Amino acid sequence: MQEAMIKRAKELLADGTVNRVIGWKKGEFFYDATPAVFRTAEELDRQFIFDDFTQANVSKYLVKESRKDGKILAFLKPCDTYSFNQLVKEHRIIRENVYVVGVPGGPKLDIEKIKAKGITGVLSVKNENYTLKIETLYGTEEMPFYEAISGKCESCKSKKHVAYDELIGEDGEVLESNRFDMVEKLENMTAEERFNFWQNELSKCIRCNACRNVCPACTCENCVFDNPKSGVDNKAPADSFEEKMFHIIRAFHVAGRCTDCGECSRVCPQNIPLHLLNRKFIKDINSLYGEYQAGADTTTKAPLNDYNTDDCEPSIVHERGVE
Amino acid sequence: MLKISADKLNSLFDAISAKQTLYITVDNEKGSAEYKKYESGMTLSKSLNTVRSAKDFFFPQTENLADFKVEGKNIEVIDVREESEDFVVFGVRACDARSFTILDKVFLSEPVDSYYKNRREHSTIITMACTKPAETCFCTAFGMDPTVPEGDVAVFSDGENYFFLERTEKGKKFIASISDMLEDGDTAKLNEVQEKARNIMKKLPLANLSTKSFGGERLMKHFNSEKWAELSESCLGCGTCTFVCPTCQCYDIRDFNTGHGIKRFRCWDSCMYSDFTKMAHGNSRNSQLERFRQRFMHKLVYFPANNNGEFGCVGCGRCLSKCPVSMNIVKVMKALEDKE
Numbered sequence A: 001m002q003e004a005m006i007k008r009a010k011e012l013l014a015d016g017t018v019n020r021v022i023g024w025k026k027g028e029f030f031y032d033a034t035p036a037v038f039r040t041a042e043e044l045d046r047q048f049i050f051d052d053f054t055q056a057n058v059s060k061y062l063v064k065e066s067r068k069d070g071k072i073l074a075f076l077k078p079c080d081t082y083s084f085n086q087l088v089k090e091h092r093i094i095r096e097n098v099y100v101v102g103v104p105g106g107p108k109l110d111i112e113k114i115k116a117k118g119i120t121g122v123l124s125v126k127n128e129n130y131t132l133k134i135e136t137l138y139g140t141e142e143m144p145f146y147e148a149i150s151g152k153c154e155s156c157k158s159k160k161h162v163a164y165d166e167l168i169g170e171d172g173e174v175l176e177s178n179r180f181d182m183v184e185k186l187e188n189m190t191a192e193e194r195f196n197f198w199q200n201e202l203s204k205c206i207r208c209n210a211c212r213n214v215c216p217a218c219t220c221e222n223c224v225f226d227n228p229k230s231g232v233d234n235k236a237p238a239d240s241f242e243e244k245m246f247h248i249i250r251a252f253h254v255a256g257r258c259t260d261c262g263e264c265s266r267v268c269p270q271n272i273p274l275h276l277l278n279r280k281f282i283k284d285i286n287s288l289y290g291e292y293q294a295g296a297d298t299t300t301k302a303p304l305n306d307y308n309t310d311d312c313e314p315s316i317v318h319e320r321g322v323e
Numbered sequence B: 001m002l003k004i005s006a007d008k009l010n011s012l013f014d015a016i017s018a019k020q021t022l023y024i025t026v027d028n029e030k031g032s033a034e035y036k037k038y039e040s041g042m043t044l045s046k047s048l049n050t051v052r053s054a055k056d057f058f059f060p061q062t063e064n065l066a067d068f069k070v071e072g073k074n075i076e077v078i079d080v081r082e083e084s085e086d087f088v089v090f091g092v093r094a095c096d097a098r099s100f101t102i103l104d105k106v107f108l109s110e111p112v113d114s115y116y117k118n119r120r121e122h123s124t125i126i127t128m129a130c131t132k133p134a135e136t137c138f139c140t141a142f143g144m145d146p147t148v149p150e151g152d153v154a155v156f157s158d159g160e161n162y163f164f165l166e167r168t169e170k171g172k173k174f175i176a177s178i179s180d181m182l183e184d185g186d187t188a189k190l191n192e193v194q195e196k197a198r199n200i201m202k203k204l205p206l207a208n209l210s211t212k213s214f215g216g217e218r219l220m221k222h223f224n225s226e227k228w229a230e231l232s233e234s235c236l237g238c239g240t241c242t243f244v245c246p247t248c249q250c251y252d253i254r255d256f257n258t259g260h261g262i263k264r265f266r267c268w269d270s271c272m273y274s275d276f277t278k279m280a281h282g283n284s285r286n287s288q289l290e291r292f293r294q295r296f297m298h299k300l301v302y303f304p305a306n307n308n309g310e311f312g313c314v315g316c317g318r319c320l321s322k323c324p325v326s327m328n329i330v331k332v333m334k335a336l337e338d339k340e
């Protein structure tokens, strides 16, 4: 796949369709690729990679990149195309300035999951019939491929590209995913159990802002939490209320716009399952306003930005009860 | 050397914690390590290092500095400082132990930060020698020997026993206070373990990383490098690298209006943020390029310029594994270093 992508990128650079390419650049190790913009065929040959570890969603960079001179080629995985569409819909990405090449998605692997097994000093990983052979400084280790799959790929919602100018490889289908299973479990807890669950998770937050800054739905030029003039700016949680406040406000702000791309949970250094907050909103929107997938298209009105006479009434809160 | 056998380690923890607060490294349910206040039954982490660094003990993420009680035109300043309790931290790695030396240079030079000093003076640091470094470790580039860490007491494990070596006066007293639980031990096996660890150190992927292209005298060369544009291009400006870093030391001071007074607090800040060092005229670093450059210039050039050549990084590798876009100090060093 990597070769085909480099080849196509070079062609599109050469024929003038685009003047830049956004993708992933080789890292120091085999697992730490960095999103990067490539300008020449030589750069592509030397540094471009696309493999089991290129998890990052590059669509958010297009907010800035699509405002620069010339067209940029963006390689997008199926999940990334949802973020892309959503940003086009919100007039954050200028569609004409991007040439989208859809590329196959995962399952991608997550080095953190390999390390969480106690495997350290990792030097290389090979997938042999769905068993990972891991070379380390301390000898060879093995683990099942599926146990190293990135969290966001574990509950993949779609293998279909919802935006592209051309595709490399086959397109897939929208999938039946298990993504609401854990949300249901949380719903079935007592209010106290649920509170304790979130208290335990969110108390680990160091407010590093990785989740917010990576999020394609968080593209405000100046976030209220960073703006001293907002009156609610807040750099570090001083107590357990503030620990939750940041996340609850963020979840509300991305409600109906979060495509469930999984980036927030992927980047959290404390492994907080932030996606569960967002999925609760998605699940509720589905049940209260009808099935809706943010980013599936660029035209339909989002349920929370629309009004229908059969919309649920605020009394729903009371009906559902709080125990 | 004095030792305790591994199966008695917990009774040692029980004994220490009966006298003073003890923090140890423990593994959480997700397989990553953190410092926790010791309670009977907790087991020492098997991971190499904690996600959050040990700087939290002396430089917590938030802390109140003073309260102001306002009544009409009178403002009463209330000193909220309290003498810290004595505490012991067990399991600090060489990199984090060295980070305290770096933080000391900042917080203990005039004017001394009394909040920091208070906690620092009441602590006993027990370090733990590394036997299984990760591929992201490069403490040796900054002159550390992770097999003989600093701290008040250094602890070494040969798999079956934990050996104790005093490193300071405080450490000597500490060992004396637990000496009834220790016995003399044969270090033959330990020497083997140490030898093995030293050999691994030489084979680490970053073993040859060199600092010779950096330091105070390289200021303008690096400041004006054209490479910053490319290096900072993908940076999200999140601040994760600064918050997990054991040596990042910047903080913000703000006043919080409680309705009946003011609480003056400080909290960690990050040079990666848009409002960092914002002054009346605005920001001193307007682009992410400048902010990104600041972080790495501080560690590799400004800090050594002001501290006799000592670098502001200890090679712990946290920014390598936690940056959401995998940009980090090693990539910066490799891009900027002199090419022969």
Ligand code: SF4
Residues within 6 Å of the ligand: A204, A205, A206, A207, A208, A209, A210, A211, A212, A267, A268, A269, A270, A271, A272, A274
């Ligand atoms: S990424 Fe994780 S630790 Fe950082 S602010 Fe978000 S939830 Fe908190």
Ligand code: SF4
Residues within 6 Å of the ligand: A211, A214, A215, A216, A217, A218, A254, A257, A258, A259, A260, A261, A262, A263, A264, A265, A275, A278
């Ligand atoms: S909230 Fe998380 S899952 Fe939703 S769009 Fe943002 S990063 Fe993606």
Ligand code: SF4
Residues within 6 Å of the ligand: B234, B235, B236, B237, B238, B239, B240, B241, B242, B272, B322, B323, B324, B325, B326, B327, B328
């Ligand atoms: S270097 Fe990485 S961790 Fe640091 S601010 Fe930039 S994106 Fe965040």
Ligand code: SF4
Residues within 6 Å of the ligand: B241, B244, B245, B246, B247, B248, B299, B312, B313, B314, B315, B316, B317, B318, B319, B320, B329
């Ligand atoms: S800059 Fe990175 S490697 Fe150096 S001390 Fe900080 S977190 Fe560790």
Ligand code: SF4
Residues within 6 Å of the ligand: B048, B049, B093, B094, B095, B096, B130, B133, B134, B137, B138, B139, B140, B146, B314, B315, B316, B317
């Ligand atoms: S950087 Fe050095 S001291 Fe720190 S954990 Fe790694 S090997 Fe140990």
